Amino acid sequence: MPVDVAAEIIANRALSADYNVVALAAPAIAAAAAPGQFVMLKANAGFDPLLRRPFSIFEILCDSGRRPSALTILSKRIGPATNLLYDARAGERIACLGPLGRPFTIVDPPVEGWMVAGGVGLAPFVTLAESLRARRVKTTLFYGARRAADLFYLDFFRALGVELVLTTEDGSAGETGRVVSPLDRRLAALDRQAPVMLYACGPEAMLAATARVAARHQRPCQVSVERIMGCGLGGCYSCVVPMRGEDGGRHHVRSCIAGPVLAADRILWE
Amino acid sequence: MDLSVRIGSLTLKNPLIAASGCFGYGVEYADVVDLSSLGAIAVKGLFLSEREGHVAPRIVETPAGMLNAIGLQGIGVHRFVSEKLPELRARHATVIVNVCGTTLDEYVEVSRILSDAEGVAAIELNISCPNIKEGGIQFGCSLSGTYNVVSAVRTVTSLPVIPKLTPNVTDVASFARAAEEAGADAVSLVNTFLAMVIDVETRRPKISNIVGGLSGPAIRPIAVRMVYECRQTVSIPILGMGGIADARDALEFMIAGATAVQVGTANFVDPFIWTKLVDGIRDYLQRHEIARVSDLIGTVETGAVATERSGV
Numbered sequence: 001m002p003v004d005v006a007a008e009i010i011a012n013r014a015l016s017a018d019y020n021v022v023a024l025a026a027p028a029i030a031a032a033a034a035p036g037q038f039v040m041l042k043a044n045a046g047f048d049p050l051l052r053r054p055f056s057i058f059e060i061l062c063d064s065g066r067r068p069s070a071l072t073i074l075s076k077r078i079g080p081a082t083n084l085l086y087d088a089r090a091g092e093r094i095a096c097l098g099p100l101g102r103p104f105t106i107v108d109p110p111v112e113g114w115m116v117a118g119g120v121g122l123a124p125f126v127t128l129a130e131s132l133r134a135r136r137v138k139t140t141l142f143y144g145a146r147r148a149a150d151l152f153y154l155d156f157f158r159a160l161g162v163e164l165v166l167t168t169e170d171g172s173a174g175e176t177g178r179v180v181s182p183l184d185r186r187l188a189a190l191d192r193q194a195p196v197m198l199y200a201c202g203p204e205a206m207l208a209a210t211a212r213v214a215a216r217h218q219r220p221c222q223v224s225v226e227r228i229m230g231c232g233l234g235g236c237y238s239c240v241v242p243m244r245g246e247d248g249g250r251h252h253v254r255s256c257i258a259g260p261v262l263a264a265d266r267i268l269w270e
Numbered sequence: 271m272d273l274s275v276r277i278g279s280l281t282l283k284n285p286l287i288a289a290s291g292c293f294g295y296g297v298e299y300a301d302v303v304d305l306s307s308l309g310a311i312a313v314k315g316l317f318l319s320e321r322e323g324h325v326a327p328r329i330v331e332t333p334a335g336m337l338n339a340i341g342l343q344g345i346g347v348h349r350f351v352s353e354k355l356p357e358l359r360a361r362h363a364t365v366i367v368n369v370c371g372t373t374l375d376e377y378v379e380v381s382r383i384l385s386d387a388e389g390v391a392a393i394e395l396n397i398s399c400p401n402i403k404e405g406g407i408q409f410g411c412s413l414s415g416t417y418n419v420v421s422a423v424r425t426v427t428s429l430p431v432i433p434k435l436t437p438n439v440t441d442v443a444s445f446a447r448a449a450e451e452a453g454a455d456a457v458s459l460v461n462t463f464l465a466m467v468i469d470v471e472t473r474r475p476k477i478s479n480i481v482g483g484l485s486g487p488a489i490r491p492i493a494v495r496m497v498y499e500c501r502q503t504v505s506i507p508i509l510g511m512g513g514i515a516d517a518r519d520a521l522e523f524m525i526a527g528a529t530a531v532q533v534g535t536a537n538f539v540d541p542f543i544w545t546k547l548v549d550g551i552r553d554y555l556q557r558h559e560i561a562r563v564s565d566l567i568g569t570v571e572t573g574a575v576a577t578e579r580s581g582v
Contacts, residue, residue, distance in 0.1 A: 001302070002301065002302060004540070047333075047334035047335075047486070050335065050486055050535070051336060052538075052539060097541070227326060228326065228328075228329060228330070231541065233294075233302065233541055234294050234298035235292055235293050235298055235299065235537065236291075236329065236338070236340075236538055237291075237294075237328065237340045237343050238328045238329040238340070240323070240325075240328070241326075250322065251322060252323055252343055257298065
């Protein structure tokens, strides 16, 4: 059951000129959240911008008694609301509604977890990696960005025992090019009997490419989609994704309540 | 303190209605809102059959507002009756069903089916969706079309019939009059204002349907004016809406002449708005020592306009 809190900003840390991590004191939401779920944030009072924005829950922070006390979101500046979030200061309050949406389905050993992230699409994979590693699932992160300076939290994933496969578009770190290329090669090299679950989040073209690669190698794939969202609760029908239904027909599915995590092989990529 | 209002034969426990298209089928909000605490819920528009609507992007923000062109995606009246209505009944929601049609016969058939179903309190006729060519706007933009669809539906139902009017006409009040003459029990107004947003970098429209309907606080003063004009013209109740974001906005519509109000876009921003609206209205009535909220309807004083600065 989602709750709405006027959450105090505990910290706002710039990771680069565009990326930042905002920590919000929202214990009830943090305690209830599952990997892949999101919150709807409104960083300003008043009507401009008017609507909330959806953000994947990035991290769950705990107090000294190991109880969830806060959540963070990973934001990239793309417009007025994310600019406000970039400039927000500790002590200010932000309306935070959540947790919302359907989370990732977590696998158990011997299934491996391969996470595929592009840019700000890293957001849902910190909590997912924690859940997978807590179950001792062998976990790999394929992580692509524009440049080395836009690759974040690498030490965190290493410390968790997550294998990293990095790509940058400019070649400043890891392999030059797109993240789907090493994913494709690794899948081709993988023993057909070795079970693996793919998890993907990032730009739409990357998700579509990941879905194609997963289909070609006959591997299941869960994608976390990003859509312009009005309400986050299923009321406005803004955030639809075209999907193939049980009946084989094309249906517009609300990514806020049926997703944001959806089965890649059911999405009609366009 | 009495918050109840009457819409024809229907009594609402308070004047707050979730606007059609902004509250799903109501059941989506059952976890966050006590559905029985609302005056009524106007559920998403229903045709006879399912519709998938337009492709995304379907909304774009504007200053103090938003444009939408969803395209009346919906599950159709049969699935609504079998899949949604039982839960709405169980939760004691007062349900107004927004009825769509591409033809006069479809409006009549959908209305007939709903009249036979248990748990429908009223029918709101969507003759004003700006976003699909065959979505009833051809009825809503013609006086005879409005008259014909209302009178046709009137013959097949004893439920209150409430056409929802478009603001995209020169004189909304004449459409309210046509509806009243055809036997409407009330009118809802306004639907959204047809509008457009272009990305100047790409020179492309920001929603897939090119044009869409503008809602939100940006339209409120125009909507209030239209409610006021209709109040001067018809005697049936008016369900006023357009950019209501707090209790004062709701009261403004009632003072302009609305018997009840609908809230849409603001519910997207704050799904917990309903208790705040009720509390705000109670507080106002208490401060002004008004026993019944219905005593406020249409009480705008137009004799002499105050010159002192207030609420600046």
